[in-house]
């Protein structure tokens with residue numbers, strides 16, 4: 254079987270993109286992991302499939318991590334998904350709404366930049382004190398479509414992201430589903446820099462969209478910083494997170510604005 258794909262990235266978080274509008278593709282987790290393998294496959298942090306809508310959207314987005322497991326949402330992937338379906342429609346769309354396991358997402362286009370409007374975050378907690386990798390960390394958490402732990406630090410470059418990230422990802426406080434783990438530094442009020450360890454990639458990635466949103470909201474909670482918050486990611490891009498606080502710890506109109514780029518297209522024989 255020949256599989257046609259596009260490779261895209263959103264701020265360096267990279268994805269294999271598949272058009273499965275006719276639902277002809279049925280890929281096992283093992284095959285997805287092989288496609289995402291950087292040595293034996295195409296290489297990616299995750300894989301996205303376009304499927305037909307079932308619940309009133311224009312399309313349905315399915316997202317799989319590099320390990321082949323399905324996750325509810327991916328912020329960088331959703332921006333790429335928006336541009337990908339726009340290209341499937343000869344760039345004729347101005348706005349697209351798509352269903353995810355974390356709710357309805359909409360995307361709007363400004364050149365190669367995409368703004369997504371995300372579903373409401375939930376489960377925000379502040380200030381858990383947890384032992385991780387021989388240190389005691391102050392850990393905040395929020396689900397922005399997928400679960401995120403957030404730790405603010407002074408020395409971001411000095412953070413052992415793999416060690417602390419894996420420590421949080423498998424910490425008993427976040428079981429049974431685990432968590433993504435973000436380390437953030439305040440650059441100036443309303444401007445932060447972050448590094449993220451992603452569940453399902455089991456490593457640091459160059460950017461994580463839902464992680465940026467989690468860090469921006471926690472930055473607002475801790476300092477009162479106004480929307481939008483600028484977020485500098487490991488890959489060097491700066492993205493913007495917008496939000497409205499509608500009640501204590503409750504948010505609506507959560508947006509993420511940043512790049513979504515095509516890299517190449519190809520085909521593989523399975």
Ligand SMILES: N[C@@H](CCC[C@H](N)C(=O)O)C(=O)O
Pocket residue numbers: 266299318324326327328329330399400433451452453454460461462463464
């Ligand atoms: N890269 C993503 C998040 C993808 C899902 C995550 N690894 C998980 O398993 O929760 C993003 O840009 O949000």
